[in-house]
Amino acid sequence: MLFIDFQNQFSVYPVFSLQDIRKVVDNFSYRQLDRWEKKGYLKKIKRGFYCFSTQDVNRDFLFYVANKIYAPSYVSLEMALKHYGFIPEEIFQITSVGTKKTTGFEIPVGNFSYRQIKPSLFWGYRLVEFGRQKMLLAEPEKAVLDYLYIHSNLKTPEDFLGMRINVDEFKMQISIDRFQKYLEVFDNKTLSKRAKIFLTTIQRDNA
Structure with a gap:
């Protein structure tokens, strides 16, 4: 050929x-x-x-690569939080969640990390057009909940203030109703308690 x-x-x-x-x-x-x-x-x-070799290596391409090389997965956690403008830090890994075991890859185009979630939690992502293909990216509400779910060590107001959430962006992009509905689907009492503290903390921080 x-x-x-x-x-x-x-x-x-x-x-x-x-x-x-x-x-x-x-x-x-x-x-x-x-x-x-x-x-x-x-x-x-x-x-x-x-x-x-002519492919432009930009952020959208890296999101697509993340989906492709370790499927099923979708971009979430720190990278999604950065994408939506919720956190100020530069993120140097394409972070994703998926149903396979936790792993990571350092390859020529970038660094990729994957955290395992239960198959019952593999939802709450958008199909974003990339050329004539589609890539999977967590919705804003699911990106936050995935992050809280994975980082179970975050429990106190001080912990959540340490995330340095941009409250203006959070309020513009997060539907609290959808956030609460998604939280119910997790069916996790500990996560629900922590999420309530998280919301109260960032709302108070902006008062």
Whole structure:
């Protein structure tokens, strides 16, 4: 297969695997990917995953990569909080949650971390368009609740003040009704108690 034909067929995919290719091209050999990588036509993202060398590596692309290389998962926790403007710190890992075991990858395009959640908690994400594909990103309310759920050591007003939440952004983007409904779905009394302290603390901090 000529590279130009391959590029025309797969240019809609920001990241692709050998498995993706074989769904379209029967008996496609991984050796062809290796040859194209050596020629500089492709970049290896991670073992088994590639992108075109012309691909722009921006935040949306990294979110898509995070979804793709360890599925099922969606971007959440610190990176989602930063994305929504809730926290001031720069975040140097693409943080996600998923149903597989907790892990992380340091690969050429960036650092990726994944925290495991129960399958029953795999919801509350948006399908965000990225080119002709879609990526999964936690809704604002779910990003906060995922963070509180994972970081169970955060319990006191002092702990929550330490998160340095931008209260103006929080009020603009968070639906308290949706936050409370999502909290009920967690069905976790300890989390509910901590979330109540969290809300009270940041509202008082803005008073």
